[in-house]
């Protein structure tokens with residue numbers, strides 16, 4: 001079984017990458033295959049609402065998105081991670097969500113898959129919960145089954161890191177990230 005991680009950061013090797021990497025390590029230790037997709041590495045255009053996806057699983061844009069959608073469709077669980085940008089998810093992640101319309105329109109291809117959200121912000125109450133709610137909304141509209149963090153028992157992984165590569169120093173936040181990954185594994189099993 002496979003857990004796919006989506007890193008919505010505009011910075012490839014930032015706190016989001018580190019945070020998601022730690023979560024995926026938990027999944028590997030539990031015996032699952034993992035892969036991290038970094039949106040910063042990809043060509044990702046806006047949905048043009050051309051409706052090509054209305055009748056078949058396709059997209060008229062020739063960028064990297066269909067490859068990501070195929071990875072989503074073959075995953076058993078999807079961990080979506082974002083830095084907080086102005087109180088919400090990044091523009092890159094929002095753009096990917098819009099582009100997942102072919103998955104919804106062609107038999108709800110993510111229906112029943114597990115999903116969990118992770119957010120890291122520079123401030124302690126900088127919008128992590130709102131970012132997670134935006135990710136959860138996307139998951140619900142794709143008919144996914146949402147998992148939160150067990151033990152700490154809230155909305156998913158919520159971390160604070162103001163400077164680059166410092167997220168691991170937020171012990172309380174990282175616990176919620178690792179618990180979320182453990183909970184995904186528990187539910188997959």
Ligand SMILES: Cc1cc2nc3c(=O)[nH]c(=O)nc-3n(C[C@H](O)[C@H](O)[C@H](O)COP(=O)(O)O)c2cc1C
Pocket residue numbers: 009010011013014015016017083084085086087088120121122123124125126127161162163164165
């Ligand atoms: C454009 C922009 C907007 C941001 N807005 C917020 C915000 O609203 N709240 C917050 O806590 N942090 C905010 N931050 C800080 C980042 O969320 C934080 O530095 C995070 O660790 C960056 O993750 P990354 O290293 O993966 O890029 C913002 C950063 C940028 C670049």
